[in-house]
Amino acid sequence: MIEAENIRYSYANKVEALKGVSITIQDGEFVAIMGQNGAGKSTLVKHFNGLLKPTKGIVRVNGAETTKSSVASLSRYVGFVFQNPDHQLFSETVEEEIGFGLKNFGFRTEIIEERVTWALNLLSLTEYRKTSPFLLSGGERKRVALASVLAWDPQTLILDEPTIGQDHEQKEKLRQFILQLQTQKKTVVTVTHDVEFVAECNPRVVLMKEGKIVADGEGKKILTDPALLEISSIVLPQIAQVFARLSSLGLPKDIIDLYEAKDILLKTRERSQV
Amino acid sequence: MSVFDGLRFRKVYSPIHNLDPRVKFVYVIAIFVAAIIFSNIITLLVLFFMQIPFVLLARVQKQWVRSLRGAAFLATFIFIVNVATTYFTSNYSLTGVNVENAVTLTLRFVVLVESFSVFFLTTSPDHLGLALEQSKVPYEFAFAFTTAVRFVPVLAEEAQTIMDAQKARGLELEKGNLLKRIRNYVPVLIPLIVSAIRRSLELAEAMESRAWGATKRRSNLYALELHKGDFGLLSITAGILAASVYVHFFVTIPTIMQLL
Numbered sequence: 001m002i003e004a005e006n007i008r009y010s011y012a013n014k015v016e017a018l019k020g021v022s023i024t025i026q027d028g029e030f031v032a033i034m035g036q037n038g039a040g041k042s043t044l045v046k047h048f049n050g051l052l053k054p055t056k057g058i059v060r061v062n063g064a065e066t067t068k069s070s071v072a073s074l075s076r077y078v079g080f081v082f083q084n085p086d087h088q089l090f091s092e093t094v095e096e097e098i099g100f101g102l103k104n105f106g107f108r109t110e111i112i113e114e115r116v117t118w119a120l121n122l123l124s125l126t127e128y129r130k131t132s133p134f135l136l137s138g139g140e141r142k143r144v145a146l147a148s149v150l151a152w153d154p155q156t157l158i159l160d161e162p163t164i165g166q167d168h169e170q171k172e173k174l175r176q177f178i179l180q181l182q183t184q185k186k187t188v189v190t191v192t193h194d195v196e197f198v199a200e201c202n203p204r205v206v207l208m209k210e211g212k213i214v215a216d217g218e219g220k221k222i223l224t225d226p227a228l229l230e231i232s233s234i235v236l237p238q239i240a241q242v243f244a245r246l247s248s249l250g251l252p253k254d255i256i257d258l259y260e261a262k263d264i265l266l267k268t269r270e271r272s273q274v
Numbered sequence: 275m276s277v278f279d280g281l282r283f284r285k286v287y288s289p290i291h292n293l294d295p296r297v298k299f300v301y302v303i304a305i306f307v308a309a310i311i312f313s314n315i316i317t318l319l320v321l322f323f324m325q326i327p328f329v330l331l332a333r334v335q336k337q338w339v340r341s342l343r344g345a346a347f348l349a350t351f352i353f354i355v356n357v358a359t360t361y362f363t364s365n366y367s368l369t370g371v372n373v374e375n376a377v378t379l380t381l382r383f384v385v386l387v388e389s390f391s392v393f394f395l396t397t398s399p400d401h402l403g404l405a406l407e408q409s410k411v412p413y414e415f416a417f418a419f420t421t422a423v424r425f426v427p428v429l430a431e432e433a434q435t436i437m438d439a440q441k442a443r444g445l446e447l448e449k450g451n452l453l454k455r456i457r458n459y460v461p462v463l464i465p466l467i468v469s470a471i472r473r474s475l476e477l478a479e480a481m482e483s484r485a486w487g488a489t490k491r492r493s494n495l496y497a498l499e500l501h502k503g504d505f506g507l508l509s510i511t512a513g514i515l516a517a518s519v520y521v522h523f524f525v526t527i528p529t530i531m532q533l534l
Contacts, residue, residue, distance in 0.1 A: 051438045071441040080442035086472070087432070088439040090464035100461070104444030134468065148443065 001027055002048050002078070002156065002187070007057030009043055017043040019211035020057070027155065028185040030178060032198045032219065035208035036233040041191045044208070045158050048189065049078040076105055079154035083161040085145035089133040094125060097133050098148045105152055119147040122177075138165045156187040163194040175201055199223055199237035199256040207232050224254040290332035290396045294504045295405040297511075298393055304511045305389040308518040309382050314527050315374065318381040324514075325388050334395040341391040345384065353380040370531045399423045401498075408498050414487075421477070429470060436465045 002025040009018040017040045025031055025048075033041045046052040047059045050066040059066045061074055082088060091097040098119050102112045120126045123143045128136060133144050142165060149157070163171050171194075178188050178201065192198060198205065198219060205222040207215040209232050215222050222228060224240045236244060243255045251268065255261050290298075309321055329338045356376035361368050403420035407413055437447065440461045447458045500508075521527070 046438070049442055051442065070446065071438075072444045072446045075442050075444050080439075082435070082439040082442070084435075086469050087436045087465055088443065088461075090461045090468075100445075101443040104446070152444075 001025065001060075001062060002189075003058075003060045004044070004047060004054075005058045005060075007047060007054035007059060009040075009047070009052060010055050017211055018047075018054070021208075021211070021213055022057075023206065023213065023216070025156075025187060025189060027187055028182065030182055030188045030201065030203035031190070031206060032201070032203045033189065033191045033206045033208060034193070034195075034198065034232065034234060035214075038210075039208040039232070040211040041208055042160060043211075045080070045160065045189060045191055048156070048158055049080045050074040051080070072104065075101075075154070076152065077154055078156045078158060079149040079152070080158045081146050081149045081160065081162065083164065085133075085138075085141040088145055088148070089141060092132060093130050094120070094128045094133050094136070094144050095130065097144055098151050101148055101152050107152070115151045115153070119151040122150065123147045124173075139167065139170055142166065143170075154186075156189065157181065159188065159190040159192075161192055161194075162190055163192060163197045171197055193234075195223065195234055195237050199239065200258075202256065207234075220254050220256055223256050286333055288332045288396070289503060290328055290392075291398075292501075292503065293396075293507055294498055294500055295397045295401045296409060296498065297500070297504045297507050298397060299405070301507055301511045302389045302393045304515050306386060308514060309385040309389075311518060311522050313375075313378050313382070315378050315381060315530050316527050317521065318378060318385055321385050322381065322388065325385075325392055328392055328396075332392070332396045334392070337395050338388075338391055341395075342384070342388065345387040349380050349384055349387075352383055353377065356380070370534075371529070374530055404494065404496060404498055407492075407494070413492055425470075425473075429466065432469060433462065433466055436462050439465075 002023075004021055004023050006020050006022050007018055008016065008020055010016045019040075021040070021044060023044075033044065035041050043052060047054060047066065048061065050059075050061075050069055050071045053059075053067050061069075061078060066074060089097055091100060095116055098116045099112050102115055107115065117126075120129055123146060125140070125143055125147060128140065128144075133141060136144065142162075146159075146162070162174055166174065175197070178190075181188055188203075190203075202219040205215070205217065205219040206213055207222060207228060214232065215225075215228050223237055224244075226236060226244065229236055235241075237256050239258060239261050240253070240256050243251055243253055243261065247253055249268065251264060255264065305321060305325070309318065312318055312321070329335050353376050356379055357368070357373060360372040360376070364372070399420045402423065403416050406416035406419060441447070445458065445461055447462075448455065450458065
């Protein structure tokens with residue numbers, strides 16, 4: 001469990017990026033943190049594994065204050081995948097890259113071997129086992145970065161902009177993968193601008209603006225609230241836009257799921273034909 | 275990173291920022307020369323305090339103090355090495371004069387850092403490039419120079435992100451003996467170098483698609499011209515140089531030891 005209590009954070013240049021944020025993330029939750037650039041999303045999630053320590057307020061990971069632990073020890077529990085994979089790839093082979101974290105945490109060689117194979121398989125990277133990560137495409141590098149964190153099986157996974165540079169198929173795989181993590185009661189926190197991706201996943205959505213949380217709740221509710229999205233410079237998901245425009249027909253507005261939308265539209269047609 | 279901070283330009287408008295970079299550079303060189311020809315605490319202190327009005331006028335005192343703090347480590351190092359070498363080479367004895375010499379050398383270093391820091395804090399990379407170009411430095415060199423200066427803070431920021439990313443994978447930079455600690459930086463340096471190279475290739479492509487180097491004679495939107503303030507600074511510079519030469523040859527300045 002991750003708890004933040006009224007945290008504030010100022011960067012060295014005196015910019016206050018967080019102005020009193022409180023949030024509790026339970027184990028097994030899937031949370032999408034959204035908001036415009038500079039809203040403080042990345043600053044907030046960097047508090048969850050201790051990369052940043054709050055200037056004021058308290059952050060607790062599993063009940064322990066982050067100010068009292070090192071990033072390395074918190075990372076064992078909270079895995080953080082950075083937005084740009086090029087900020088972390090350095091090994092000669094994909095295999096070594098994925099094993100890096102495991103070695104740092106002091107896993108035994110046989111276990112490392114086993115976990116690396118598992119992670120490679122999970123993200124369909126097995127064929128690149130002995131390839132240099134620098135020779136892979138952008139999307140593949142992003143998956144290597146993800147695999148290199150998943151390898152030690154952290155309870156919580158923080159994904160910073162996971163869908164950038166991914167084609168539709170990879171996004172769909174990512175979504176399936178997050179759902180799979182959910183069934184294992186893993187916590188997933190993602191920072192993203194990708195409204196459609198969030199709409200497809202329908203997680204808990206936390207909306208931020210200027211260092212504060214402006215809304216926190218069910219994705220379906222928040223992503224269909226035009227007033228709320230407007231102040232955060234987010235557009236409604238396409239399905240919600242369609243339903244917003246069809247509201248004169250007496251259709252519900254809070255629809256973001258494709259299948260739900262289809263059902264409602266089919267039922268409306270049946271009714272009108274009767 | 276604090277030393278870099280002292281060299282990072284921030285856009286502020288002040289009489290000092292508006293001065294012609296060429297004139298400012300001549301001024302810095304004059305201070306440099308003066309600091310080299312004097313090896314005497316009093317004159318070096320005068321040189322040190324002479325910069326302060328400039329710093330205040332340019333309103334960069336905070337960054338300036340930070341760059342001095344960044345230089346403090348090297349300054350201490352210079353002081354210790356000097357004291358230690360005299361101590362070991364003069365039969366394990368140390369006199370007041372020896373210490374004074376060490377202080378003088380340290381102070382000289384501080385004056386050099388100080389004046390360069392004032393120059394970089396008040397001169398935008400664009401201005402600097404313009405100055406180089408108008409001093410007939412080939413554009414390729416001027417461009418390479420300004421790009422390098424411009425990328426220092428960018429790379430510093432990137433290094434921070436990379437360190438964060440590796441720490442999040444359990445890397446502990448401060449762990450182990452000296453050799454281990456140096457090795458700890460490999461996972462930081464490789465991504466940094468790779469991304470710098472990648473960035474430079476991208477920059478080259480972007481430049482070429484905007485017709486970089488299409489003509490030998492490049493025109494400029496801005497041209498540097500000398501104004502009143504620049505002539506003022508030039509005369510101050512000439513005054514400092516003349517005074518330094520005069521004092522150096524005709525005035526004996528007492529050392530602190532003699533004064534005591």
